[in-house]
Amino acid sequence: MTFGAAAFLLAALAAVIPPILHMINRQRAKQLPFSTLRFLKISVQKTRRRRQIRDLFLMLVRMAVLVFIAVGLARPTLSKLRGLMGGGQSAIAIVLDNSASMGWIDQGRPRFDVAINAANQILNELQMGDEVTLWLTSGPRYPEVGQVDRTHEKVRQLLGQIAQRGPTFERGELGHLVREARHQLLQSQAANRYVFVITDNQTVAWEDLFVEQRTEEKTPDGEPEKTVDPRLRRIPVVFVDCHRDPKPNVAIQKVELATILPVAGIPMKVIVELFNASTIPQQRVAELYVDGTKMGSSPEISLPPQSSAVTEIVFMLSRGGTHQAEVRISGEDGARFDDRRYLAIEVDANIPIAIVTQERHEIPYLNHSFYLEKALQPVSEESWALKPTILTAANLTNDPLSNYRIIYLVDLPEIDEVIARRLLEFVETGGKLVWICGQDTQIASYNAAHEASGGRLLPEPLDTIMAPGVEENRDSWQITWLDGQHPALVGLNEPPSLYQSVLVYKYIKARHGAGSESRVLARLDGEGDPILLEKRVGQGSVIWLGTSVHVDWTNLPLRPLFVPLMTRLAFYLSGTEPETLAVLAGQPIVIPYQGQMPPSVVEVVPPDGSLSRLNVERGQSPDFRYTETHAVGHYLFRLLASVRPIQKIYAVNPDPDESDPEKIPRDQ
Incomplete structure (x- = not known):
């Protein structure tokens, strides 16, 4: 046993005060001559003996009270594990919290240092042959974790490695570890079985336990369900609390x-x-x-x-x-x-896209894709990220479509079987198609190709060309709704005049109904027909614009909305989304192959600068997964030997919940 304030033990010397007072107050009775009263003498002797016993008992009680007060002020701590468990063989499970919050400075030193010292102190009190198991809440998976050790050497070596590495940057979960440790101790034949949990008792570390309890307490019918082995609750859990007086953070x-x-x-x-x-x-x-x-x-x-x-x-x-x-x-x-x-x-800096049109005119303005080409490359080629290539329909039969991330199909008259098959393969393996209608679009040919593809080439089948009639008392339609929640359209729906100023003189109506799988991105007034649709197909997606990108069917190319709409759609379809390039420590990094053949080798450069080459088994997985994300910082990946080598940088950050100072209440 140790004492937090051993100086108070000197106060135990006050226990000599009651005997001294007893001796001082002890008085001898005066002897006075009196007549012989034999029976009175016997009564006095009996009374005196009872009084002596009572006085002795009171003196001892007073001495004990003073000693207990002194010991209490000295803050005793049980330091001998044997004193807690008694004799016999012991089986101990140590659950060590090494999550990020254990790196907090508390009373002048990191909590993790206190935790390591506590774990070593527990080991020092064990005897040879006692069983000990070490469990960790986070970080790399060590082979010794969860393994019974009767010599204690492997656990000591593991503690040394963990102490040198320090706390992780990951979130810790204690609930399932305590349960797993108890289950393991049930298999032991030792007379004494204990779980020691060394932690700062952060509330978020116990959330998994609360979820398990709610799951166990009720069946799907709402009735109580007793699935917990009652023997588990007979294994005591001892908490070593490292949360005392944390430094401001x-x-x-x-x-x-x-x-x-x-x-x-x-x-x-x-x-x-x-x-x-x-x-x-x-x-x-x-x-x-x-x-x-x-x-x-x-x-x-x-x-x-x-x-x-x-x-x-x-x-x-x-x-x-x-x-x-x-x-x-x-x-x-x-x-x-x-x-x-x-x-x-x-x-x-180099997003390859293809713009497919009919035969090119000598006068650039007459090309159906003239305004689209200008919108997708509004500045000089050197400083712009989009790199458009102009193709004709004939190129679609021979050119490798995997060279492009996006293919724009601008007012093509017909879609033959070969082109339809190649376009479907392109989009199912991760490519993006943008269909743009116009005066040469042949609805029957489009619908036939769409039906042959199993309904995957267009967002929806096409209906008919819509043009304003005299009886409708209108000469155009206007866009009255834009999906401001779509990633490509965020911010483009304010002010409403930005899109409401767009007039449509003709458009092709799509057969979009209540059960349609496509998403409406923009609608016209009147009957509310969709003018812009999107549909996921395989690993890619298809977008359909029901009007043209020239001034014959609409004034869209002349409105302020046109350039940001076209460029935002292009960057959205190309997969350039910086916010997705970050994960939390301990979570896997997933890199999609973007429709390409899987690489045979992936080079990985973690934050420490080391280089490792990982061989990839080519299977059915559409992405590469990397799980060793225990360090925070930047991870560089090079996916080699694919059709188009991919280089990506991902950021790994600590779990923000680990900064929450809330401590679980003692009664929970």
Whole structure:
């Protein structure tokens, strides 16, 4: 047994005070001559003996009270495991919380250091032959974890490795580990069985236990279900609480990239959310670094206790490609793991797209794709991300379509069987098709190709060409609704005049009904016919525009909406979505093959800069998965030996829930 304030044990010397007082107050009776009263003498002797016994008992009680007060003030702690368990063989399961929150500075030292010392102290109290098992809440999977060790050497070596590595950046889950440890101890024949949980008792670490309890308590019919082995509850759980007096901490909770177009030369911004986890006000400044260069910083942010604040940093990239970015905050802090947040920014500098039209005219303006070509390449070729190639329908029969991410089919008269088959294969393996109607579109040919493909070549079958009649008292339709929730259309529905100024003189009506699988992106007035549809097909998607991109059927090419609509759709279809290039520590990174043949080799460069080459077994999986994401930072992937080699950068960040200071109540 050890004492937190051993100096108070000196107060136990006060136990000598009652005997001294007893001796002082002890008085001898005076002898006085009196007549012989034999029976009275006997009565006095009996009374005196009872009084002596009572006084002795009271003196001992007073001494014990003083000793117990002194020991209580000294804060005794049971340090001998044997004192807790008694004699006999023991089986011990140690559940060690090594999640990110254990890196918090608490009473001047990291909680994880306290946890490692506690685990070693438990091991020191075991005897040879006692069973011990170590469980970890997060991080890499060590082969020794969960294995019974009777010599204790493997557990000690594992503790040394864990102590050197430090806490992980991942979230810890304690509930299922405690249950698993108890199940394992049920198999032991030891007389004494205990689970020791060394943790900071963060509330989020026990959420899995609450979910399990709710699942067990009720059957699907709402009736109680007793599925828990009652023997589990007879195995005691001892908690070693490392959460005492944490140092004030401010965490980066979230970082988002916001941009109209992911293109070099166009301003972007990162939106940073900070959280003050302490009980006192804090001030911080957020800084943005891209490829190691500081790109900007926020003004000083004041954060009230237990509250969040949002700030923005505007920046601009000078070149395309992939970029490694991170947001940092500086200052005295209780936890360093949440002072940085990483981003992977992809500004694709060479997105190949094809624009397929009829035969080219000598006068460029007469080409049906004239305005579309200008919209998809509004600036010089060197500084723009989209690289359009002009093709004719004849090229679709021979050219390798996998060279392009998007194919625009502009007012093609007919779709023959060979072209339809190749286009379907292209979209099912991840390609994107954009159908654009016009005066030469032959509805019967389109519908025949669509039916032959099993209803997968167009979003919906086509109906008829719509033109305003005299009886309708109109000369055009206007777009009255735009899906502002669609990723490609966010921000384009405000103000409404941006799309309501678009007039449509003719369009081809699609047979879109209540049970249709396609998504309506824009509607016209009148009967509300869809003018823009999208449908997922295989790994790709198909978009249909019911009117033309020339001025014969609509004024769309002349309106302010046209260029941002066409470019936003192109970047959306090309898969350039920077916000998807980040995962939390411990989660797998998934890289789709984008319709290409799987690579035979993938090169991986993790944050420590080492290079590893992973062989890929070619199977049915449409993507590559990488699970060793225990370190935070940037991961570079090169998918080699595919039709078009892919290079990607992903960011791995700590779980923001680990910055939550809330501690689970003792009664739970």
